[in-house]
Amino acid sequence: MTNVGASDARDRDAVGRARNARPRDGLGRPLPYGAEGVPRQPEGVLRAPEETVGEAQALLAAGRPFHAHEVFEDAWKSGPPEERPLWRGLAQLAVGLTHAARGNAVGGARLLRRGAGAVGEWAVTRGEDRPYGLDLPGLARWARELAGRVERGCAPVDARAEAPRLGP
Structure with missing residues (x-):
């Protein structure tokens, strides 16, 4: 990534698209330039x-x-195209x-419920x-249960401890 001059201080990739080059932590939050991220x-x-x-699965477990x-x-x-709703639902869960x-x-609760609905609907339709190897009913149950706990005041949660198993 390069940072172009003062007229446009946004980070850009090699083809000129705006891309944030700041390092990020394990939850994707930007860190200060120069900090060590993941x-x-x-x-x-x-x-x-x-x-x-x-x-x-490896990233969730980590x-x-x-x-x-x-x-x-x-x-x-x-x-x-016929699989895009499945992968979008899984992205929403993550x-x-x-x-x-x-x-x-x-x-968090809103996206967990939206993702649970998407993977559940995909399995049904x-x-x-x-x-x-994905356990779609199990993932939908996990997401709804976690959404309920988060809404009752359990946020923030430990991402590693709460990570779902994607399959059996």
């Missing part, structure tokens, strides 16, 4: 669905739901956990509870 997920990576699930959301977002944006861990109870 490695960022590269954007736009094409992965097989099983790779997406495996990488996202307490990095923001980064897991970015992995799901890649699948959502690059996957077949970012809902991110907000709950940051202490944003309202946003497709007649498939376990695509790519």
Whole structure:
């Protein structure tokens, strides 16, 4: 990343798109320039669905739901159109956990419920509870239960301790 001159102080990538180059913590919050952050997920990576699930699970288990959301977002944006609602719902679950861990109870609960609805609806409309080894009914239950606890004042939550198992 480069930071162009005084006329446009925004960070930009090699092709000129605005990209924040500040380091980030494990929950994706920007840190001051020069601080040591966690490695960022590269954007736009094409992965097989099983790779997406495996990488996202490892990030969730490490307490990095923001980064897991970015992995799901890649699948959502690059996957077949009929699967995009599934990957978008999974990204919403991960970012809902991110907000709950940051202490944003309202946003966290809202995204957890939205993601639970999306993965639950995908399972019902497709007649498939376990695509790519994902436990969609279990994830929907986990998200609704966590949303309820967050709304009752349990935010912030420990992202690592609350991370879901994506599959059996």
